[in-house]
Amino acid sequence: MNWDRFNDLKIELNDLQRENLIKYKNILQEENKIHNLTAIVEDQEIIDKHFYDSLIFTNVFNPEGLSILDIGTGAGFPGLVLKIIFPKAKIYLLESNGKKINFLNKVIQELDLKDVWTLNERAEEYSLDNKEKFDVIISRAMAPLNILLEVGVQALKVDGTFICLKAKNVNNEIQDLNGQEKKLGLMLEQRQELQDDVLGERNNLFYKKQKVTPSEYPRLYSQIRKRPLGK
Known part of the structure; x- marks a missing residue:
């Protein structure tokens, strides 16, 4: 397995971090035989397309020591990877799928990770009940911007950062949003x-929360789906 790409991010893995990433990979591969957690199953692909990809944004944003909510974390990307590399960060993994929550708990237990919590809830409901709790909200390819920003924004502190990890077609999502993020x-x-060369196009967006989000957001999810922001 080749870890050289991490040098591009100025990340020098210590022995414990490398050991934990390998354990994480092994658990993912084993559990994926039972549960459909990922279509990416080869050793190097997991390192490049899950671990490395989860960390690209840290080249321009340091998450160490911050409270971070990972919305729609799935099998733990990027949240669990961040916990391994930035141990002082406080990570909350939000996922509505119970089987994926069980997987995340297994990884946390076997790697003996601290200050990381799993939340088996829907994003729009959790954000309403936990207003302005987090320094950072992050999500990797969970939903279009005009849905993602609305369901999560209430949980973000004023002056906090909402980080959206995106691939291609992000310009279409920005156009669909039509500047309506200002309402939030x-x-x-x-x-x-x-x-x-391996991942293709990557576009990571960083939204700053400038003021308190109006109380009418987020709307019911059925309303958000029917008429997303900007439509």
């Missing part, structure tokens, strides 16, 4: 773009 109190502050 958000402003697009930074965009990280790169073209990678």
Whole structure:
């Protein structure tokens, strides 16, 4: 297995971090035989397309020591990877699928990770009950921007950062949003773009929360789906 790509992110893996990533990979491969957790199953592919991809944004944003909510974490990307690499971060893994929550708990227990919690809830419901709790909200390819930002924004502190890890077609999502992130109190502050030989196109968006989100957001999920922001 080749870890050289991590040098591009100025991440020098210590022995414990490398050991934990390998354990994580092994558990993922074993559990994936029973539960459909990922279509990416080869050793190097997991390292490149899950682990490395989860960390690209850290080239321009340091998550160490921050409270982070990972919305729709799935098999733990990027949240669990962040916990392994940035141990002082406090990570909350939000996932509505109970089987994936069980998998995440297994990884956390076997790697003996601290200050990381799993949340088996829906994003729009959790954010309403936990307003302005987190320094960072992050999500990797969970939903279009005009849905994702609305369901999660209430849980973000004012001056916090909403990080959306995206691949291609992000310009279409930005166009569909049509500037309506301002209604949520958000402003697009930074965009990280790169073209990678293995991963293809990557676009990571960083929204700053400038003010308190109005109480009418998020709407019921049925309403959000029927008429997303910008439509």
